[in-house]
């Protein structure tokens with residue numbers, strides 16, 4: 001048994017939950033802030049059998065990896081015209097920081 | 110020193126806190142959601158000496174184990190009459206998922 | 219790679235975050251309650267290279283160690299006059315409970 005602790009962005013949280021559940025992994029989510037990832041983030045705790053670590057890691061990677069996203073310009077209604085960008089821009093989203101911890105004993109009561 | 114991480118139901122949280130404190134264990138609670146247990150849950154972090162792991166596990170088991178509870182029927186005032194169950198039913202409550210992690214260094218400042 | 223889990227008082231949280239960031243450590247904060255420390259507390263997760271554990275521990279100690287603070291008397295406007303203390307008192311603040319956990323695998327996606 002291993003305990004996977006994965007810090008991911010909030011925006012990928014539902015997608016990761018669904019993918020893990022579909023593959024019969026069970027996760028607990030801790031709400032967390034700042035740190036490894038700049039925006040709001042969530043820490044997943046996932047208990048997995050030794051032989052399933054790679055599968056769980058692949059699911060985390062697939063659903064949370066850092067990637068670029070094209071963001072369309074938004075007209076600055078009521079906003080600051082100085083910061084208005086009139087063309088689509090690429091921003092970095094997602095990303096995951098993942099620790100796999102050894103577990104000495106695992107119980108379900 | 111070991112670190113016990115126990116995911117339990119919110120409804121057992123106060124009871125477990127009290128029982129741990131009475132036995133001189135000190136716990137930190139992280140609020141968590143979903144996952145190992147269906148309803149709202151709480152993750153306890155409990156630092157324990159090697160020789161006290163069994164005692165702490167017994168306290169968690171005693172206070173959080175999965176059990177059936179008889180729920181009296183509630184009349185569906187303003188609710189959905191289709192889902193109204195007119196007789197007492199047994200529902201599963203409680204349960205705990207517990208990881209015991211090795212600790213390489215422990216400090217209190 | 220090691221995972222440092224540090225439970226500290228809320229009042230030291232910003233100071234510790236800043237000090238860790240300045241030293242190029244990256245931390246995630248989990249909000250937590252009760253337990254190891256009496257007042258509101260925060261649990262930091264800090265992933266560090268083996269050779270940097272001592273440096274991170276020193277930063278935690280420096281910014282969160284238990285100490286006495288002189289609290290000036292506050293006049294009990296609208297409060298309970300019975301609990302009014304008319305002279306400065308020393309109170310215990312701060313403190314940290316820190317676990318260093320082994321990490322078997324570490325990934326950033």
Ligand code: NI
Nearest residue numbers: 062063065067
């Ligand atoms: Ni992709």
Ligand code: NI
Nearest residue numbers: 171172174176
């Ligand atoms: Ni019982």
Ligand code: NI
Nearest residue numbers: 280281283285
């Ligand atoms: Ni000092």
